[in-house]
Amino acid sequence: MSFYKLVPLSLTVAIAASLAACGKTEASAPPAADAKPAFDASQLKTALISLNAADLDPAVQACTDLNGFVNSKWLAANPVPGDQVTWGSFEILRERSLEVQHALVEQAANGKAAAGSNEAKIGDIWKTGNNEAAIEAAGITPLQPELDKIAALNDTAAIGGYLRDSFARGNGGLFALYASPDFKDSANVIAYVGQGGLGLPEKGYYFDESQAAIRAAYVAYIEQLLTLSGVDAAQAKEQANAVMAFETRLAKASLSRIELRDPAKRYNPLSAADADKQTPNFSWTALFDTLQIPAKDKFSLAQPGFFAEVNSMLADVPASTWQAYLRFHAVDDAAPYLSRNFEQANFDFFSKTLRGQQEMQPRWKRVLEAVNGSMGEALGQLYVDAVFPAESKVAMQHLVENLSVALKARLETLPWMGEETRKKALEKWASFTPKIGYPDKWRDWSGLATNGEDYLANVQAARAFNYRYMLGKIGKPVDRTEWGMTPQTVNAYYNATKNEIVFPAAILQPPFFDAKADPALNYGGIGAVIGHEMMHGYDDSGSQFAANGNFDNWWTDADRTAFTSRTDQLVAQFDGYEALPGVNVKGKLTLGENIGDLGGLTVAYDALQMALKEDPKANVPVDGYTQDQRFFMNWATVWRRNFTDGELRVRLNTDPHAPANFRANGAPSNMPSFAAAFQCKAGDAMVRADDKRVVIW
Template sequence: MKRVWFGAAAMAALSLSAFGAQAHEKHACIDDACVMESLLPVPAEGAAAGDATSLESPRYGTWGFDISGMDTTAKPGDDFYKFANGTWDAKTVIPSDRVRYGNFDKLAELSEARTRAIIEAAAADKAATGEKAKIGAAYRAFMDEATIEKLDSKPIQPWLDGVKKVKTKEEFTALMGKSATTPYATLIGVGVSSDAKNPQRYAVYASTGGLSLPDRDYYLDAKFADKKTAYLAYVEKMLTLAGWEKPAANAKAIVDFETKLAEASWTRVERRDRDKTYNPATLAELQALTPGYDWNKYLIGTELPKVDRFIVTTNTSFPKYAKIYADTPLETLKAWQAFKVIDGGASMLSKRFADANFEFRNKTLSGQPEQRPRWKRAVAQVNGMLGEAVGKEYVAAYFPPESKAKMVALVGDIRTALKTRIDNLDWMGPETKVKAQDKLSKFTVKIGYPDKWRDYSKLEVKDNDAYGNAQRAGAVEYRRNVARLNQPVDKTEWGMTPQTVNAYYNSVNNEIVFPAAILQAPFFHPDADPAINYGGIGGVIGHEIGHGFDDQGRKSDGDGVLRDWWTAEDAAKFNAQADKLGAQYSAFEPFPGVHVNGKLTMGENIGDMAGLTLAREAYHVSLHGQPAPVLDGFTGDQRIYLGWAQVWRGKSRDDALKQQIASDPHSPGYYRVNGTIRNQPGWYSAFDVKPGDKLYVAPEDRVKIW
């Protein structure tokens, strides 16, 4: 099922994770893609995840670090990731139902197991009422394979019939207007989100879309030619399964159509520029930008009130999209719309649809050998529909109040470290420093769970309608946003559920958010060595604060307003260092001819640099002038860097990694270790790194921002 698009939310929120999302459309999130069974509570030192029945929080080693996972034959200065994680990496096998596996994924498995227990208890409770009853019904519906098989394609048939009835382009435009509340897709979408230049109010954003592959490069870059060929076969198969006419010819027309859209689309690097994606326009100006695209007909279906101000994001693509739309035969557009309906709902339909969807979306594109067990997919479905209702139960069972208190203290330490660093920056002038300190002082911190929970009273959930449940959930969420259009922005809401293993920064709210599920080892454990906690969760805290001062986050002030508060001289100095960092990352080559995109990953790389720098400084302050203890021969500083490296312990399948590099703003975990530490002066002294070591960067060439 397609995700409801909420305007600039993906641009406003920057997260730590880069987990590969199962769906082909994504929402912003700290590791990689917002993207996530159970962990052994007290494993033998270095043991991998084990007891799938345990719901206890994990522990690592005797003081928070898995020594047995190291490869001490590796020289830290040559490959620090391998030194810290090499034995773990050599021994770990990615589960057959996953495209990647690491410490984020281990915690995601734990969260999955915990929420499964909560959800299945609700499903078994025949007397349940309210949200609990809805949780249970949603789970039972997805697990009811017999009913789903019997229904086969019936859930999508009314929507396909709706496409068949379209006789003109004007009718097709009106159909696309309903995309946020129906399974239909749209070429140009609108959604409600906070106004980046007036973050106390909501605005309507407009942006181009329409593509079905992970990125425009999959259509245009020769290195993805095999994936595009496989996509053509997949489109034909899905049209055939649904009984759409002329599947082969229509499949080719669809792929050719989307290729033209790809050529007209902005790159991901262009789309992350917050200045270029803020283009206010009246309805008349929007219409002029897209000749032949009848916005009046389109807007009727959006259910928006009368609106005469839009924020256009990918503005130069709009006229190109309008021409492509005008030049494309209606028969092709209808076949494209039918395919989007089939593809978007396939995972909730009968086995023949779900299997075909898995074979292409997961196996071919990402290299995942086996489909995830049905219960896992059901848990993900329920969390997606009723996430905060499940989250309430999760917090009550698994988030101790003392964890929140300790996080508050850690955040305070990291903020203090950044305050001091800003004062002492040699490249920033006093005028900009005052405004940077003002922004830092206005950060909002959200830890664990929201103070106000989401209301799901308007969501209808049925025992025998897995497809319809997901569809109605998306429509309810969209309508909730539309109803808020003329209201003040709700600063209390969260963009992630408490059971999500992730964290994020939201520029329009100037807030950092840490869900309960990430506040566990290896990020944080109350009994772990403080240096490990600082290298783990301290680095995460610093990362999210750092997003407020990365190449895009720095463009908003302390009140979340998108404006230039920098002197020209200081901005130039910042950009020079950012460009140097981008060049470092663009030199990384995970596969022959495949490089990390230093411009796409810029914000996350700056966040990592800031996070690790601030974590070390905060740890030193916490010692109150006393020497750090030495544990198993490791100094305090060494343990900070080991803690950071342990967090990013992970492996990916080749296709998944290539997809991440093409489409995700997070660098692969290997480079989040090696790429970050080589700019940290403290790492050189901690591990006696010298010229000639492979990771060595001369002092004058190291990047220094925050």
């Protein structure tokens, strides 16, 4: 799972970017100095966050509220900007990454890039995205051919044909179809199909009484977009209600995000012929023929109840309702790349009403998002060449080695784990693959054709190209060199089927990593991130995958029971955190991340103690605080973060990560080393009672 950001609940714990990460690759190496794009880091306007004694709040005791002690002054002085929904350490690093990327795409667009080069293609997307006059003049015209196809659908057969054609162009939406390692044979890639088709964030939004206002606003948005696309006002109102009813049926048949945390509910292998029998109104055989992928003998059709409902809807929902549903989603999907009225409507609902963002981001950021979505790894290659120092990768390798040693020591002495399970746990430890900074091989984009006139066409071309790359992996061995995040992404992740931990270049900055900082800051920052990602291999989901990446039970029944009794305590701890009045964190939804935090911070603390023994001269106070204290203080600094109420509400329903303030306090409150560092006493808020203290790893 990624370290902080919401990711799709799919086959591995982090495949969000893998849909654009297959096909040919080129060997990469640390760039030569004369090959670096011109970039002056002194031009960055966004200042880094780092642990600073001046930010500490003396009115709050660390033993009462570590997050408040470290972050409350900064949070009070730094509310969420109008064009954001969260603001803190992650967002500030993201802003710095965007500033670098902005300079690089400007160079690509305004320089003399060779025709057909990555820079030229990035430049095409950038220039057409910023040509507002052309976009406004075009209106909905770039999407009209798609709308005409939808308007011609008059029966089940035609709808099925359209869905197959849409997937072939990378525009699937009613359900998800993607490539990923086989759960039972992780060395090879198969096709996976899973539920989808909803416009609201999660199935609960369609039924919970607390979301009634959001549902009403969503129906109004559907009506607005249909009207803007040319539907008569009266018909648009009727169609909007029909679309909402359509999606509500899909939602009722869908699994919740908590249910989808179980890997078994994401894996259901069968043949296309057997799948066709389950959905006689939709042929998987025909779909795979259209896509030209070798999936007929075996693919995963998870959530069979959802697809049974889709099958029924193909028979009993009028073609006119299917047209309305498909038309709305086609316009909604294209809205950010169309004229201002479409883009504004999309922002007003999804960003402002749903998440509380008050202002649309400047156009350069919106277009840069499209560049990243279209050619993220190509831009990442420019980013690495420009700003990633080779010494950061070397230093990270050393930290990973130290965390690995500390984790092994924990596994070897874990009192509740039996020897049979321990042997398997150590086998998994030995097979971890770390990836740092950037891929060893870069993708080849030579098959992507862009133009200098049509923004939407460029985005659609990249989408189709990336989807075809992804489909091209099906039936082939897994490429273990691929990354699921771009180097410019401020995050990290664990992939269960590859048993790998991955740290993109952009996260290797303060407060996470600083080669000049004292050991406590690096171990409390990126060290805890490293430990967190390692511990995902042993969380409630990752622990169901073996050392070779296969979905396989390597636990004895007694050890699994002992593990679950401990994780149940962690569920209860986070269930007790009230994030908004009357709205608590969902302990089961956030369990994997909370296990990662507790185990990762524990192992990082062990690694810090080893490092201080190796170099006793480093074990000195800084700004009046010991290394142990600064370790926990920097952990809290990482979680310095404000949210809009709307964004927080969405995350509480959809995000497998708990809100930042609870992550800052949650793990340390279970650690005697924290209490010792700050001389906390029994009864202090940050010292959990013995019968409540969670000890897993």
